[in-house]
Amino acid sequence: MDAFLNGWGLTLVTFVPLVGAALVMALPSSRELWVKAAALGASLITALFAIFLLARFSVSRAGELQYVVDRPWIDVINSRYIMGIDGISLPLLLLTALIVPLCIVYSFGHFPEPRNPKAFLSLLLVLETGMIGTFVAQDLILFFVFFEVVLLPMYFMIGVWGGENRRYAAIKFFLYTLFGSALMLVSFLAMFFLADGTLAGLDVARTFDMRALSGGATAAIARTSQLWLFGGMFLGFGIKVPMFPFHTWLPDAHTEAPTVGSVILAAVLLKLGTYGFVRVAVPMLPEAAAAWAPVIGLLAVIGIIYGALGCLAQRDMKRLIAFSSVAHMGFVMLGIATLTPFGINAAVFGMVAHGLITGMLFFLAGSVKDRYHTMEMSRLGGLLQQAPRMGWILGFCVMASLGLPGLAGFWGEFPAILASYNPAEILNEAVFRAYMVIAAIGTVLAAGYLLWMLQKTAFGNAREEFVDSPDVTDATPREYLAWAPLLVLIVVLGFFPRLLHEATDPAVRESLQVEAVNGSPGDCLEVERGEECFERLRRVGEQAGSGR
């Protein structure tokens, strides 16, 4: 079993959904149940493999890559088929493998117009391959391919199954993300040419191997070039996150996307961006990360406040939740910007927590829309009266989302605030302390808009126009089935944050302090005069390079 998992586990968990998609396509569309069953089966098998991977994952070695596969792929550009997961990838992989089956369960009974479950489900499965692939890839080209695979299914999902303004939203989503990806690819390519793999113990200088690139190979790159490279990645990942001021695609995409699309978008897709920062940008270019960190932190706190204010201005429930994502991802980015293990741990926790909570909120928004056929908060009200259980679940998720201690959201939020009091040594403390206070103010606004939404939708008496509406029912078994795992996880992670931290903490520390051949660039973040430390490393690197 172990040998099988080591060799094939990650490949299977990545490509089973793709096979499932092919199968779904092959089935006749008249057999709707078969189509659904096949899709659900494929996603469940994926989840099963993910659980196997979890079960055999060695937590004590969570800092290292496990289940590593390393095969030749495109020899011309020295790009290899490398996969592996560590404590950072694992939770996100599991999150993805969990969310997709739940989405299929949720949409089992009713597909958004124009239905066509076959196409919808196969797109969903392709999407899953892309998302999982991104989290397990350890080669930049492979990473990029998976990163882009995600784009098209989402584009179609919004563009075909979306709301009234779907075309606009889909194109906006596509163009924004593609623009960022293009610059990111340029950065990847430049890194291929500039980095020196021999510094990280490889035989060749030019490499896309992420392990080598975050293991010291980039020490050969001059500071200015590093800054530019980071800038390219920053755009690519930052748009995906999305960070202020690149967030404008998000509310449109969320508002127009079908429920399941919104859930996936919020729960997993946004994490591709933050994961990119944690996995690629920061460990590979620590020096540039240190230079960019104040900017990232600034945009993060602007995002926190701006997202919250944006929420307060919304009349549409789904759009409000979308804006809240901007604010919450601001906390995640603030954690990353501190460049400390503490902050990045908080960020990874925040990613998972946001995935669970905001995913849940979008599920609820979708269910509210199914019942009331509107998302206008001024027309909603009295959900607690008409659908009490759903109203309670909404209240619970609102509390989780505003960062109530004891539920998952808090452990992403507070540690990020805490970490920004004391960022990496190389960063300016005063600046980050100012960020800390601003972020703390953001928590008040978060409570404001979320409770306001709760009051508008759930409290009060039922509206006259919906009092006798036959559509307004309490949550159905199908919905319970799709929600229960998320709700349970929100509570469990709230009480036992160590479940996640045990895996992420070693991995995060490892990613910040990789032992390169000539010293650890990550260590330079934690010394008094970090710039000189980086400079010294680079000189050592150059000597080593010229010596060969």
Add this chain to the structure above:
Amino acid sequence: MNVQAIGVFAAEGAAEIVHVSGWFLSNVWIIPAIPAASFFAILFFGKRLPRGGSEVGIIAVGASLVLALCTVGQWISTVNGAHGAAVEPVVNRWTWWVSGGVDFTIGTLVDGLAVALLFVVTAISLLVHIYSTDYVAGDVRYTHFFAFLSLFTAAMLFFVLAENTIQMIVGWELVGVCSFVLIGHWWEHKPNSDAALKAFLTNRVGDIGLLVGVSVLFFAAGGTFSILEINTKAVDGEIGHTLLLISALCLLAAVISKSGQFFLHTWLPDAMAGPTPVSALIHAATMVVAGVYLVARMYGVFFEGMVIAGSSINALALIGGITTLVGASLAFVQNDIKRVLAYSTISQLGYMVMALGVGAWTAAIFHLFTHAFFKACLFLGSGSVSHAVHSFDMKKDMGGLRKHMPHTYRTFLIASLALAGLPPLAGFWSKDEILAGTGGWGVFGGTGGNGAYTAMLVMGMLTAALTAAYMTRCVYLTFFGRYRGHGHPHESGRRITVPLWILAGRTCPRASRSCPRAGPSSSATTSSRCPPSTSISRRSPTPPPAGPWPSSRSWWCWSARVWRSPTTPWWTGGWRRAGRPPSLPTAPPTAGGWRAWATPCWCRSTTWTTSTPASWPRAQPVPSPRVPTGSTSTASTRW
């Protein structure tokens, strides 16, 4: 069981520290766990039970009360058995999670302060549970109401037993959510949900301060969340004064919002939209004192950060003083009986905060203790009245209820008198101590000058007068005169009157004799840490009883003695001494009899008994920011 002994007072000799262990003290986590389990039980199975889940809640909180009493008993007997030696707080902790090499622990911290609150919370919660079975009988969300009462009790107990600041945040927010849910219990009406939102959001504003303050303290104390460690480091001067001041001010913001201090007090009167038992439990007796408790818990930070021993005014005392006056004044002009009580609560909370601000730590906690009982009694009494007249409006719908509701009337009257501070009821002793604790005017050995809070004494006196007046108005409008409402008011049932009598009973002198045992066994912490000091005895006009008071001696007796015994008429002496220029050397503020005793001893213990004087910067020349200016000259005489 991982019982870690924490060296709290490294400066003291090992011989003076008593390590405590006891089953109840080290397994105290069970006390919040029971109501937490009961919350889930009621939530999931409550509707199927014959009494809608209320029986589960009552049994659970009753069990908690029994355990709390055992814990209190064990603590008191330990302190009494220590014969004056310092008693180590009992700390149990486990690693909760690890991030970036930092251990986040979860655990319990039991000392006198904690056990006092354990008793208050469980006792009042139980009475409120029983009361509610009648009061909210037939409500649409009867089960839900009891579920959240249980959750609140669990959260509050969790907060009280918090071993570290993270746990405090968790408990702090959880009680806030319960308050939100229970204020908005009747959410069909917009004013109720508005009030709930207002309460939660106002509290959130203060929570900024809590989050930031905890973060600052975490790093300032060298990466620890442990309350004891932070306090010790603050007192030992290991944390810079600026950082302490900043974190104290941040935490003060949290206190201002949670404990309804001026200017974030506005949510508290609105919170009366909730059911009356909720007002009694959450918005009078327990949740709103969380802020006071926070200050008392982190007193090292406040004491040093605000230079309480060495100033005549500070943010804590000032905010408390203003609040107490503002609250009392506003209570005058309310027509709604619950709003009178709400403003009165604000005023009394101001009293407590002021007491902490002037250094009267014990007095503040004592007042918290007594106030919890008589204010809960008043709220429950007002609920009983509203049950009879179906209104809270004193002017329109009440009057003359004295004859119709004898039990409610008597208990309400007793509690009012206690609140007004009439001796020998409980409120008198605690208020008197706070006033004495302001320490100026030469009263009770106070010295004037630095460390004497004359302005606070004036504010406190004024408020005491106002309190008596508005409570008289309230009682008069409700129970005297002619009945102005409709229908025929009637006395409430047993499940309402019995809790009222029990609460009223706790305000009586005979009962307040036991207060020192149960309550300011909190002060047992204090005294236990406070080695008997000859200096204090010599200087104070009323020598404290031998051995650690009041664990071995009745608080009541001693209070009475102090009250009677000033050697000079305090008003004349006070005026004269208050006029003394502050630059003149005065006796160290901590030596001021009453105040000395009111100051938590662990703040002073280093002063009096440390074997390494250098750790206490009083030996340094002025002006060191942490040095009370008056103390340097006398420091040498004391060593």
